[in-house]
Each structure stands twice: as structure tokens, then as C-alpha cells.
Amino acid sequence: MLATTKEGSSSWKAVAEAFGATDVLAGYSGITMNLRFPGQYFDEEFNSHYNFHRDYRRYTGGYIESDPAGLNGGVNFYIYVSNRPLIAIDHLGLVEWSGAYGMFAVDWISAGYISSNVFFGNATLQTKCVNGRKGIVNVKFTGIGVDVGISFGGIFTFETAPLTCYADMDPSVFNGSFAMSSLGTPVYAVGAMRIGSAMCDMKGPQVSTDFFNYSNTIAGAAVARGRVVDCCE
Numbered sequence: 001m002l003a004t005t006k007e008g009s010s011s012w013k014a015v016a017e018a019f020g021a022t023d024v025l026a027g028y029s030g031i032t033m034n035l036r037f038p039g040q041y042f043d044e045e046f047n048s049h050y051n052f053h054r055d056y057r058r059y060t061g062g063y064i065e066s067d068p069a070g071l072n073g074g075v076n077f078y079i080y081v082s083n084r085p086l087i088a089i090d091h092l093g094l095v096e097w098s099g100a101y102g103m104f105a106v107d108w109i110s111a112g113y114i115s116s117n118v119f120f121g122n123a124t125l126q127t128k129c130v131n132g133r134k135g136i137v138n139v140k141f142t143g144i145g146v147d148v149g150i151s152f153g154g155i156f157t158f159e160t161a162p163l164t165c166y167a168d169m170d171p172s173v174f175n176g177s178f179a180m181s182s183l184g185t186p187v188y189a190v191g192a193m194r195i196g197s198a199m200c201d202m203k204g205p206q207v208s209t210d211f212f213n214y215s216n217t218i219a220g221a222a223v224a225r226g227r228v229v230d231c232c233e
Contacts, residue, residue: 143220149213161206171226
């Protein structure tokens, strides 16, 4: 982990483990930096990371308080992002959105196995019932990207896969910029997606016209329509 001045010189350095335990390199640090995982702030007095709705203990890899979602959050009330800190975040310590996305892309500039494309997509997500409330959202996204790989569909690509996002229970958090980076085959993909301020995990089975593909977004935008409804736990 590294912090720099506006001139680009190093002002703080630390070595971080997978679940957030951080060893500050005092000889390389001239400032105090208390930011940790996204949404977390190091509280020296309580020796924990303040995570908005809960406090996180980095040496145990879990929260101090139980999940406000109760059993809807899983059997383990204290676990952090289903024990997947390298590919997922929970910047509010509260809600998981799950569903699927579909995307269609058209290559417009190609050079061998490398191409630029324009893509259009849609994601449908919802939360579990948390304290009598449930979030539902439909997101439309578009953008331009770069691909490296081989497609069965020539200049056209289609893919669909499960999607899990971590955000507050407010559909408006999915409005804003869009970015995606993934590595996939016709049946499996691994990667990450950012929709608005929500961070999403794309690891799992997929259906794709690409034989092998690495894709990365250059620029994108997302528009969300959703609601929070009453539900029975």
C-alpha cells in the first residue's frame, strides 16, 4: 500500500495481508494514513477498522458485531465478503446484491487478436430481505473497451453470467460510471465490475461467444432504475 504527495513522491508505505492486517513501514512514512479496505477507517483506540455499519478486525478477518441481515447474510454472522477479500469488498459492512448481467459488444477496430469495441449491457440485481426491506434494481450500461482474444461470433460478442455486488441498499448507488475487467472462456469467467459506486464480483460460470478473451473498459456509464420494497423475513 502506498500514499503519495501531489508531486508524486512517497509519503506513506505499508505491507498489507489479504484480510487487511497492515504493517506500516515507519522509515518510509512521514504521515499518518488511516484508510484501509474500501469504506474502512483505522480506529487506533479500539484497534479495529470502522466500516460504517460495523467494526472490522483485520487479524481475525471478520467483523466484531454480527451481521444486521441476520441469517439472511449467511450462517457466519461475522464473515467478511464470504472469505473472498482478494476479489470482493464490502465498503458499508451491510448489503450484498446478487443477480446476473448480459452484454453485447461489437468490434470496430481490430488488429490481429486485439480489438476495440462498443458494448451495451443490462444487469438485474436484488438484495435479500434485510430488516423487512429488500432492494431491487435494473441497470443499463454502455461504453467502449479493449479485447484480446478469439470469438466464435467474429466481430460480435455476447456473454451472460452471475453477478454479485456490494453496496448500500439504495438503487441509486448503481448510477454513474461503469468499468469492467475480466478474463473468460465460453463457460467460465473471473473479473471485477464497478457500477456507479458498487463493486461487483464476476467469478463463476458464464455463457459467452468468446473462445478466450480478456476485456477491459476504457470508458463507460450506467443508469439504474430500482426500488426498495417491504418483504417478509
